[in-house]
Amino acid sequence: MSGISGIFILNNKGRVIIQRVYRADLQVHVIETFNKKLVEFDEFNQKPIVQDEFGNTYIYRNHNNLTFLIITRRNTNVMMVFAFLYQFIEVLVHYFKELEEESVRDNFVVIYELLDEVLDNGYPQITDCKNLSEFIKTESHELVKDSFFGGKEKKEENLSKYATMSTAAISWRPEGIKYKKNEIFLDVYEKLNMLIGKTGNVIEAEIIGNVVANSMLSGMPDCKLGLNDKAYFEAIGRSTNARTINFEDMKFHQCVRLSKFENERLITFIPPDGEFELISYRIPVQIKPLFQVDVIITQPKPTKIEIMVKAKSNFKEKSTANDVDIYIPVPEDVQKPEFKCAFGKSIWDQGREAIKWSFKQFVGQKEYIMQCTFNLPTVASPGREKYKQVPISINFEIPYYTVSGFQVRYLKVEERSGYNALPWVRYVTKNGDYQIRMF
Template identity: 50%
Template sequence: MSGLGISAIYFLDQKGKIIISRDYRGEVSSSITEKFQRKVLELDERLIKPVFTEKDITYMWIRVNNIYIVSVAKGNPNVALVFTFLYKMKDVFCDYFKELEDESLRDNFVITYELLDEMMDHGYPQITEVKVLKEYIKTEANKMQKMTSEQQKKENQKISQAMTNIVSWRPEGIKHSKNEIFLDVIEKLNLLVSANGNVLRSEILGTVRMKSFLSGMPELKLGLNDKALFDMTGRTSKGKLVEMEDIKFHQCVRLNRFEAERNITFIPPDGEFELMTYRLDTQVKPLIWVECAVENFTRSKIEYVVKAKTQFKSKSIANNVEIYVSVPTDVDSPVFKSNVGTVKYVPDQNCMVWCIKQFPGRKEYHMRAQFGFPSIEAEERQKYSRVPIQVKFEIPYFTVSGIQVRYLKIQEKSGYQALPWVRYITQNGDYQIRMQ
């Protein structure tokens, strides 16, 4: 943290009064809360800042429900790291208390102080994984359960292992009756297309999620059709290679190995977690193309002809397709006719929604809609035409970028065999087509 740690953390109520605080270094006085009130609580919302400096003290804060979590540090701390810790701490408290609020903090102040001490030491983040923290900070600890000396010895040993283990996100001794790992590659397509079909913006945001049910301390190695890896090793590939940007990994991935060799190696947390995210700036033709023509636009009615067609392979199917088409604010008496799916008018959103449960590839469907107008014309009736058509969908067993899991190797000293299950999904992101 640029050589400087967090001096103290304060949990404040809506009036700026301290609910709970933890001073890690004895560098600041409790009067800092008065400065926070002056800089945040008493100012207009448009003027407040999540980071500000008063003399040599830097204030960094977030708001959760009815409380403020404020961290202070002397000098010039790593602000991004501090905010990462604050949000991670919020997640831990929510996991323990279900809701992080004024009342839940006051009801659980003992556990709160224990968590604050275990998650940070002398102002530096330590253990932030809930599963590891729950190994030795249990909500049931208030029940005064008596332990035998042998049980106490085992418990102390488990705590010691968790504290000294460099794999802080995974405790020792995990056992599963059936060793399995599930991997989901989920891509969201952000797309903006002009009415004549020109792609104005195209972006793919990818996420690799895992559900790990593996015993012991397994070492995993994931191989993708990563262009940079093949370029680095001088290898060629008959299949498609993808060039990923802005790659971000879970803390379990060995970054030095990835930077040196482009190998994704890691010891996974137990259960569900997000292994990595990535982005691709690439021109992608619309997977679902929608055209909307307006006919018979008179003072008494307006008619739409909507055509939708899929532009991906016929073996794939888009599920739960929803096409949102804007209509004038003052329409009434809707009448719909379509050769597939259902259409509904959503007056509070000033649009009609065409819902198609399953839309196979290389197919084209049509829909007609008619609306009436009241006798008095509304202002800005033409405004609807400036709102783009929005499309929602999900295509299983398909990735728009062409990314593939080439292998997922699992090694564990006990030598068990585990079968990885891989699933691909493409979803809409901000997917818009401008109307004619």
């Protein structure tokens, strides 16, 4: 891979907030050219890679009100650049929690220190959040003071250790880790993105999942993870009565041995210490909606509108959804709401121009009804009918449940000291972009 020429962070007006140039081959007008190129595209035909007549290639990604831009004039590995951009944004989110223009302006020193570590003359280097966190701290917006390491000698010893980690074969885990009780926790989170038509038909549906591990294991443990992966059973020529999953896309933490997975569909790894994302995956699905919402709107007279909402849960009766919020759009000029519902709590969310119907718990295979009445002004506002174009949206969380049927079959831990490790697994399904059309 050829090194990049420069990296830039721009605000939503296209102005440079942070920049680091590694090559002398960039013209002074490159940012102005990039901004002009972006104007040529609208939100429906934007391209993540743009080239100009001067031989510059612009590779960028938007995040909140920021644009992360890499410019190169060489034959650069584009996928490597995108992987770096995503990882660099993840590092900044790890440090600042909320990554936006204000947090970037407040942390110039830290970001430039991070750029010194993650890029060396335009080549990606260390991008692991845990490694970086050991010697770049954000509490005081500067490198950690000597007192954190226990004095000057201790500081030099620790910096040397983490420098060695960064260049070692297992750069993500130091040696000498010890725990009294050896445990590893796996949290399987699935977000369901679903678009449902007004008749209840599913237009689009997919699951975005990730497996977050929290390793509290001593020494250098070697872990083997077994999933109900359809491709694995096909590879070994074994049939099973259990439900299997055909994963569409899978992404692994760098600790996973990719060659082992590609050849044998086995997930083996030496985990980092502490919490990290082990796996992320995407699965297209064809399932019945977890929640079905029917809305009947009547207008008995010009100054009054009546809305009846029926919500039903379609998942198993033994499962329970927590913190369920259903947002039903209403005309922008409604007034004086009156609600009737035996279950849940209903309010008028004026900021979202919607009814918010909330449940602390919504048990599977249950159906509830809510009725509300609004007054309307005699003179209709220009945007009164806009609500018909806005879908119903639902927020929810279902513990101990996965839509896809994802299952951890086993998690084996082997370490040369021979200790017994306790694995724990938890499953949670949440809403992603879950929408239901009303009209």
